Amino acid sequence: MPVPAVRPLIAGNWKMNGLKDSVAELDAMLKGAAELPQGIDLLVCPPATLVASFAARVAEAQAGKALPFSIGGQDCHANASGAHTGDIAAEMLADAGAAAIIVGHSERRADHAENDAIVRAKAQAVWRAGLVAIVCVGETQGERDAGHTLDVVAGMLAGSLPDGATAANLVVAYEPVWAIGTGRTPTAADVEEVHGFIRKTLSDRFGAAGETMRILYGGSVKPSNARELLAVPHVNGALIGGASLKASDFLAIAAGCP
Numbered sequence: 001m002p003v004p005a006v007r008p009l010i011a012g013n014w015k016m017n018g019l020k021d022s023v024a025e026l027d028a029m030l031k032g033a034a035e036l037p038q039g040i041d042l043l044v045c046p047p048a049t050l051v052a053s054f055a056a057r058v059a060e061a062q063a064g065k066a067l068p069f070s071i072g073g074q075d076c077h078a079n080a081s082g083a084h085t086g087d088i089a090a091e092m093l094a095d096a097g098a099a100a101i102i103v104g105h106s107e108r109r110a111d112h113a114e115n116d117a118i119v120r121a122k123a124q125a126v127w128r129a130g131l132v133a134i135v136c137v138g139e140t141q142g143e144r145d146a147g148h149t150l151d152v153v154a155g156m157l158a159g160s161l162p163d164g165a166t167a168a169n170l171v172v173a174y175e176p177v178w179a180i181g182t183g184r185t186p187t188a189a190d191v192e193e194v195h196g197f198i199r200k201t202l203s204d205r206f207g208a209a210g211e212t213m214r215i216l217y218g219g220s221v222k223p224s225n226a227r228e229l230l231a232v233p234h235v236n237g238a239l240i241g242g243a244s245l246k247a248s249d250f251l252a253i254a255a256g257c258p
């Protein structure tokens, strides 16, 4: 199928890393972002404790400038408020200045027993708060070895994506679980197969909107492999864990956008 021109998104997921003094890394990212080629969106998802201060810092840096940089959350509860000790609502992240929220990351699915129905409800919560949902899908090593990658991804997309997705409110991140934090990545041909499959699935379900929804690749993306991965058809950016903690690596990956 034709490969549409889609504006890339380079997103950093800091996971459970970062303290107040990590603002120095954010400042370095903001400085470097101004020097990147035009047309690349950047997003950093720090721990919830840093969302408000980081968003304020980004807003300061953007004063009078077109700097496509935003701050996001890493998870949210499906409800807007209530008796859910330790949880955070999408509305709270929006109030703190987040523009997007990751839902359905494999670490949430594994550590917190989140299934597709829960992920779907969370994605709806993200939209209710007016933010962009970044929904993660991906197979385990065992599923890949058994030749079930596309079936697993199809099932996760069908179960995790709510109706009503548009190119503006949904980003899909393909993250093979076995590639996360391991230094191992699928071949470019394997990434192309899965991203092409996701594109077709999105187009079949959401029509024209599905043709330009961003599909990110995530799992051991580094400056050394970013250029090759980002050049794969239907790879519209990256969701980066470890390498997003260091401004120089994050910026070098972004510079690898075709």
Ligand SMILES: O=C[C@H](O)COP(=O)(O)O
Pocket: 013, 105, 175, 179, 180, 181, 182, 218, 219, 220, 221, 239, 240, 241, 242, 243
């Ligand atoms: O959300 C990000 C992914 O889990 C990738 O993490 P990683 O770049 O450390 O492999």
